[in-house]
Amino acid sequence: MSEKLLVRRAAVLGAGVMGAQIAAHLTNAGVDTVLFDLPAKEGNPNGVVDKAIAGLAKLSPAPLADKALAKRIVAANYETGLDLLNGCDLIIEAIAEKMEWKQDLYKKVAPHVASHAVLASNTSGLGINKLADVLPEALRPRFCGVHFFNPPRYMHLAELIPAKATDPAVLANLETFLTTTLGKGVVIARDTPNFIGNRIGVFSMLAAMHHTEQFKLGFDTVDALTGPAIGRPKSATYRTADVVGLDTMAHVIKTMADTLPDDPWHKYFKAPKWLAGLVEKSALGAKTGAGFYTKKGKDILVLDLKAQDYRPSAPELDPEVAALLKEKDPAKKFAAMRASKHPQAKFLWACFRDTFHYSAFHLKDIAETARDVDLAMRWGYGWSVGPFESWQAAGWKQVADWIAEDIVSGDAMSNATLPDWVFDGREGVHADAGSYSPNRDATVPRSDNPVYARQRFPDALIGEKPSKGRTVFENDGVRMWADEGDGIAVVSFKTKMHTVSDQVLDGLQEAVARAEKDFAGLVIWQPKEPFSAGADLAGALGLLQAGDVKGFEAMVANFQATSQRIKYSLVPVVAAVRGLALGGGCEFQMHSARTVLGLESYVGLVEAGVGLLPAGGGLKELAVRASDAAGANGDAFAELKTVFETVAMAKVSTSAVEAKNLQLARQDDVVVFNAFELLHVAKAQARVLAESGYRPPLPARGIRVAGDVGIATFKMLLVNMLEGYFISQHDYEIATRIATVLCGGEVDRHSVVDEDWLLKLERQHFVELAQMPKTQERIAHMLKTGKPLRN
Missing domain, CATH: 3.40.50.720 (NAD(P)-binding Rossmann-like Domain)
Known part of the structure; x- marks a missing residue:
């Protein structure tokens, strides 16, 4: 190069x-x-x-x-x-x-x-x-x-x-x-109209529109069929068109018609009558307030072609089709879809068939390999798998035969024959060695551009299986692994949403111990987002409802012990964060020697939302940082204003940069823009710290706190909010306790305390809050609905 x-x-x-x-x-x-x-x-x-x-x-x-x-x-x-x-x-x-x-x-x-x-x-x-x-x-x-x-x-x-x-x-x-x-x-991409993403993406939308008419389905039903049910974004087909703008959609379709006169599907490159009709009426979608959908008060209405008016949106997924879509085995799912006589299943088969057909026919012209098409659809259109991956997973040869039958019977949108390479005995287009290129008639490996050496786990396609490294230690909560000959180990959580359970806590402590003994550093990293959605609330609520307060308090103490183990590890522990890092997830990265944040990191101490306060050492750490920032003669209170608001209002950063502004990440923490490079950079940071003769910080003993004066000042702010009905009585209770811990408790202003004192305060107020009925209502509501309750 x-x-x-x-x-x-x-x-x-x-x-x-x-x-x-x-x-x-x-x-x-x-x-x-x-x-x-x-x-x-x-x-x-x-x-x-x-x-x-x-x-x-x-x-x-x-x-x-x-x-x-x-x-x-x-x-x-x-x-x-x-x-x-x-x-x-x-x-x-x-x-x-x-x-x-x-x-x-x-x-x-x-x-x-x-x-x-x-x-x-x-x-x-x-x-x-x-x-x-x-x-x-x-x-x-x-x-x-x-x-x-x-x-x-x-x-x-x-x-x-x-x-x-x-x-x-x-x-x-x-x-x-x-x-x-x-x-x-x-x-x-090759220099062909609409390149790869829009060429395949817009065609798939046109196919869905064509089959909407053919099978006489409602726009909302089509959206229910072509969204998350088949691994596509929530906006599916018609909501996407509304968001893009129906005039833009019509313009793109016209561009395809003008620039691709020889395309065998050319006759479909025109806006359906109803789309053209909406554009004529200036109902252009989201930007004009009406398109396929409109809002009336809180209700979402959808256009009904028969009635020529909007009706309440009530997508009807047939139970038989919904069950068919839940089938885990793609081969069984596609067989059932093709065999079904139900118009919704026939619609889905037709959409998949025509998109597969179009993608295979044009692959040679628009891209070098099938990989480029699948990655373009994942990354540009939010599909969980690309068209060639779907086809391969469903059984390449069987699906190819079905498409060929439909072309012969005239059911497919075009009578163009599938390329010969589809029938050359292959089982698919993706394998460990690479992806198929019709131009070279060969399997082509991924790019050898050195930049990709930074991606230990690139976005793997079906058929690709990157090595997961050697397992060093594993329990029900975590897996610790390392690449052969690498001095930096990695630990990943195995729980749903990477929540923090007892097994995760025990596993992390064991991982740190093993890293100290056998490695130069440890990285906490998850193969997929989020970093961690926080503590296992269901387990915590179970202990409380069983009246096991001792067990509950022991769990909190173990949480704090894990954070402290991370902070005082003799080898650097680096947190590699992307996506949500909430509650305990946020606290673990606060205690690490350094955090490497993906740009899209949504970090927050959100315990107040479920009626609790951070008790994994988060408030203790914020008090330590405030004391350090204030210096020997400064006022810690001045440093606490931002963080108090951040924690009491359960604020979550909207980016890694904002996490620094909210003081949930440190100014010298590293921000990485490519999520697939996160592990590489985190390991590099751990290596640099280790090579620099890393020692953990000395225990924080001389922590100057804001004390009773600080608590009283925060309370004045809270009383005003309570009297103005901005917060409830229970919000006031939680926020007062957060202020109490941040300020070091009811001690004299500028008193000097140690970490154990602050951790004990965290535990005490956390356990007391957890026993309150209103907090238990909040936890139960969050577990049931996924939304916070204001009570």
Whole structure:
């Protein structure tokens, strides 16, 4: 690979919704970013961009990991700001999908593009080679397509589309930058309309729309069939169309019709009558308040074609079909689906069949391997498995024969024959050795780009089985493992949602002991999100209801002992966090020598929501940190204001950056953008600490606390909230106890205590709260509904 792509500064051309969000995500990743648009007609020439940057704070989900990052984005315009491009290493164009507009802009900016800089178009489907035609010869090797999916902070997929003249080294370097710095899953697509994700994704939606009419199903029923029931997002088919915008949907379908005249499915590339009708009426979906769905008060209504009006949404999944979808064995499930005479099952078989057919027919044109198609659908459309994986899991040969039968009988949407390679005796397209490429007629391994060496467990496809390492120790709660010859061990939880049970506590203590003896460090990491949803509430409630207060108190003491064991381990324990890290999960990472956080880490001490307070050492740790921050003569109370509010209101961070702002993570904790690189970075951090002669902190004995004065001050705030009906009497009770522990109890202001004193306070107030009927009601309600109860 040639010289590495060093991106100190980037530019985004176009401050529309997509361009502004790409600029936001570059800024999240610490890239100095300039955002361009047309000069404003009056006032400040950068007014258009300023307005777009201000708008970022209002978008949900939030494009910025921290709202304060908005002011880091530099605003510019194409008239007075083009000189700023000279200092940019990467330029991403993200203006409207109009070929001539993009080409005109390229002519304008080309003279200002530095001789080493990469120029990329964030187009969702326009021809990359045609775009490149207007560029000077010298710039063409440094030009390609890069298609981010919306919203760019959260969608894992980025499609890279080389033009004929793109230098392969430029592409490989950009892939490295997108993967590690921006945290993306990259697939290389061919320069064909709509590339991979949208080509297959939009076709699958068109197939669902076609079969909706054929089997006369309601839009809400189709959404119930094509959502989580088959491993797809909740928004399924018609809700997705509403969110995307029905005008956008119609435009994409028209683009397919215009650009793919020879596609054997071409006759279906038109908006169904009812979709066109909604667009004509300006019922464009979520943005106009009505599309396939609308809201009336709290009720969700769905369009009923027969009545030509909206009716309450009540998706009817036939019990026979619902049972069929629960079948664990994909081969049995598909056989039952194909054999069923029920219109809902026939609809599902037809949708799968036509998507498989389309994907196999076009694989050779749109992608290098079947892997690229499956990963694009997982990462760009949120499918739990891609089309080729589904087909392979259901029995490749049997499904291929069924598709062929349906083509011959005229049941399939197209009479195009399946490619010969489908019937060459294969059992599927994915195996440990790689995935099938029709162009090479060979199994092609995963990319050898060095960036992928950072992914110990890449997103594995069906048929791929990465080694899980050597088991060092295992019980019912955890598994501790290590790779051969590696000095850093890993421990993972085996419980549902990685909750903390007695077995997890005992297992963690044993893992630390073994790491001290046989390894240089230990990483707490889960193969899948979340990091940990907190304590096992059902077990705790069982002890309380049985009246076993002693057993309950022993469990809390064991929890604290585990946190302390992590903190005072003689080898560094590093927590690798992504997704939810709540309650005890948050406390474990607070006690680790260092935390490595995935950007999408939602961290919180949420015990107040179930009528409790953090008692795994979390409040103790916050009091220690407040004392350290205040110094020998400072006031610990001043350091406690933020954390008190965070804990009492059970706040959860919306990103790793916010976890630091809420003081639930430390400023020197590391943030990683690619979740698949989390384990690599955590092990590297453990190794660095070990190599640096790691020693655990000395026991915290001289902890200065805010004492009775601090508690009284917090109580004044709480009384005002109680009298203003912002909190209930029980909320007041919980928050007062949180304040009591944080301030070190009813002792004189500036008293000096030790950790054992604070841990004892945590235990005492936790156990007392747990015995209160209102707390037990909250726990029971959370277990039953998954939602907090305000009582």
